[in-house]
Amino acid sequence: MLTIGQVAAYLGVTVRAIRHYHQRGLLPEPARDVSGYRRYGADAIVTLVRIKTLSDAGVPLARIEELTGASPAQFSSSVAAIDDDLKDQIRDLKRRRSRIAELSAGDRLFLPEEVVVLLDRIQEIGLSPEAVRTERDSWILLVAQYPDQVPGWALQKQAMFEDPAFQRLYLTADQAAGWDRNDPRLEALADEVNGFGGLHAPGSDGAEPILALDALVAVALMAAQTGKPVPALERLIELCQSRATAT
DSSP states (O other), rough: BBBBHHHHHHTOOOHHOOOOOHHHHOOOOOOTTSOBBBOBBBHHHHHHHHHHHHHHHTTTTTHHHHTTTOOOOOOHHHHHHHHHHHHHHHHHHHHHHHHHHTTTGGGGGTHHHHHHHHHHHHHTTTOHHHHHHHHHHHHEEEEETTTHHHHHHHHHHHHHSSHHHHHHHHHHHHHTTTTTTTTHHHHHHHHHHOEEEEBTTTTTTTTTOOOOOHHHHHHHHHHHTOOOOOOHHHHHHHHHHHHHHHH
């Protein structure tokens, strides 16, 4: 007859675990001796060995009770069912690992290659991290709405960034995004935007050139769509449009 501490040391389990088995109804609590200690006999130790063996094998505690009192046929059937459950869990974990591995692809997980190249390009020229994030989030929304058109749009914008003058203008507009809506510098910037001659996208022979204003309008619209409107850019566009009309 052993105390709970002796049983725990003998089987390599904790006293807390044995008490948990009592609470779960897996192991009947033995009677106390005259000294007030619970004493575990051979039957209790055998039951504990079976519980520990099944638990170490990955059998949930909720299933152990049915196995400890099962016939050989029932035991085999229950073990097979547990094995099927484990196989399902393994398949699910493999799917999750595969998904985690895909996350290492970064933006490529959410966006077509043309947009990823564009985002890399605007980072190279020095666009602010906030502007890059706004561009990325905006393209994600566009992909959800217009998946077939987005690659072509991204290629057009890539072509625009090959022009150093447009790069400078876009960087200035990025800086202006942090200005106050009533900043007087926006008026000079509006004239600069209107004075930009525009660019032709690849394969667009005979088509109207893409204007800097068109690009800024797209940025402002996409920023608003992501819930991050840019008051200074909105004012810049108003100024561009009003001055173009006046002339």
